[in-house]
Amino acid sequence: MTTRQLPHIVIVGAGFAGLTAAKRLKNAPLRITLVDRNNYHLFQPLLYQVAITGLVPSQIAYPLRTIFRKQKNLTFRMGEVTSINLQEKYVKLNGSVIAYDYLLLAVGGETEFFGMESVREHGFQIKDIESAVATRNHLLQMFEKASRETDAAKRRAMLTFVVVGGGPTGVETSGALAELIAHVMRKEYPELDIREARVILLEAGKALIASYPEELRRATFQLLQKKNVEIRLGARLMEYNGQRVSLGDGTEIRTNTVIWTAGVRAAGITERLGAAAAGSGRVRSEATLQLPDHPEVYVVGDAAYLENGDGQPLPMLSTVAIQQGKAAAENILRAIRGVKQKPFRYKDPGLLATIGRNAAVARIWGLSFSGFVAWLIWVGLHIYRIIGFRNRLVVLINWAWDYFFYDNQVRLITRE
């Protein structure tokens, strides 16, 4: 049997789901084409660290060609998939057609603004390297501008940082930002009265990290408060014009910075599939991760809508994406061998969120942790998960340094 005759699988997206599936199929009798619009895999859980100057992009992004250098059955193609033809079984990439026998859609998510164009226009997000670097540049610019601003009201607006969304990203970003101000900016901007700098966390619902157990929600709230993050629950952002945030209760906050972490939806390409969509633009898949009526197409990760045993939709988390990527790869192997497909079951590995430099909350093995112990668990786990030995070492050195010296080296303002 020549290579030409082996079944061809196209994997769209090299996030956690696509990457895991591609690796799982390493020794399979398949030709794999992995497609991504970027030439790297991004370790998204640490992206907020780029925005708050804790890490640089190369520490959390790893070139796909390097990752797959030794996987002979895989070809990488950089580019954006512009259309998918489920009937004729091909995708269009950079204007050319790539036919498939199997298709794995792992296209991931993008920011959901819920139609709020004013936030999309004036706000910042932390969704990819470019938006994280843009956020970093803006935060640092605000301190530079404030340091020479004599109008007190304008200066306070520059030093007021609003983070929207009380999920893990909002909690992690606001906590880390408050620490950056308290420990680093305080020293580097002696011309500023650092007490003018505020971090405000807005959450429309009644609790932070609402999906976490009660004791962790409470610990998170207290830890953030201790770090001087102003938490406003039940606060719904209505409008933001770049100068002023308007809330649902009529309150206004003068600020030049809104970081939006309050919504994720499946990447746009899923809308053009003609497949049944669920909330957040996600594609309804079978329990086997197959697309209904298209057993050769698998949908995984943020793009897929699947319910848990208890009827709850699975969350858009990297842990779900990784497990689904592995499960889809195994079902594809079953399909090739003519064996029955196996339904996907999510095994909850626990919950984890950091709140700044030395505190976190975690729920692992049925136990709740908070504070420094949870932070150590978080550091260990994330460093372990980051791809590539050197990256791990550099991240470790950076963190160890930051931890012992309250220092961050990457406060560079680059121009876009």
Added chain:
Amino acid sequence: MTTRQLPHIVIVGAGFAGLTAAKRLKNAPLRITLVDRNNYHLFQPLLYQVAITGLVPSQIAYPLRTIFRKQKNLTFRMGEVTSINLQEKYVKLNGSVIAYDYLLLAVGGETEFFGMESVREHGFQIKDIESAVATRNHLLQMFEKASRETDAAKRRAMLTFVVVGGGPTGVETSGALAELIAHVMRKEYPELDIREARVILLEAGKALIASYPEELRRATFQLLQKKNVEIRLGARLMEYNGQRVSLGDGTEIRTNTVIWTAGVRAAGITERLGAAAAGSGRVRSEATLQLPDHPEVYVVGDAAYLENGDGQPLPMLSTVAIQQGKAAAENILRAIRGVKQKPFRYKDPGLLATIGRNAAVARIWGLSFSGFVAWLIWVGLHIYRIIGFRNRLVVLINWAWDYFFYDNQVRLITRE
């Protein structure tokens, strides 16, 4: 005496000259305002490494506020100086006026295209972080595009990389690029015939690194040839339209990449001084580094034109800038104390250029070195000179890794 009454010195530019002067004045009875359009000092000699994916910006750029955190007599202002009034003694920055008693102009250089608009428009340069990252993104894009291009002529144009200028930067860039192709790209683009990739170094004059001794020029030529760099001496670029380079002798080279390293001139602000200019827009200074008729203004580094004892103009090199920064600071201290100004004398510390991963040429203590020994000298010296302990450590780890594993981690294509 209160702080207000201390003389005020404005240092424009935080390159090697400005940084050295500011540090030298640490304990001086002065108020210092350091101005730069960036919030970091850039270790420019290693910038080409960013362009060829060997280092990331944060490894060679260090935030100025961190460097000067403990220097109480210094204030940093980020911004572009738009005008200088020598008569009234002030500079304009971000629209506001900063008066000075002493002014140190250390504005550095910018790329000189000698009026060739076609190269400015279609070519790449390695002058600041942004242009180096743009060059990196383009180089990597060319490999991605070539990997899916079926037209052989188009593919060869994508894989033909022309470096213009046989000075140290051109030599270092072409050598490092040839090695990246031979050791890394060869493995990461199995779909390409890597022999299609060419690096061409164009030099209009008769020799590479013309200011170096004969034996080093020869060693450089041979080392580059061994790395498969095609060297063309006496080759003058006339025009480049993004697709095709035209040379003075009528030769044409099809290429999508021209990296221009063939010219430096003083930064534009010097032209608006009304001071006597020499070649490359540099300001003629006295031997004491003062501006004629304006003893309170010092000009140093790439912006200054000064002749050596033998009537030769001093080169635009970091070693000159560092020595002049120190000398100007000392003359300013003399001026404050009412002591006679001392003329500047350049002490040649030797010459050094790398040619890829494990070869260099060096002229130190009257001795010429080439090959691996010179490379070790170069590595040691550059790591030592890079500011900040952590940076040094990270650069060292990167280099050690690259050296032992022929690996580069930072081949990320980011979008601008």
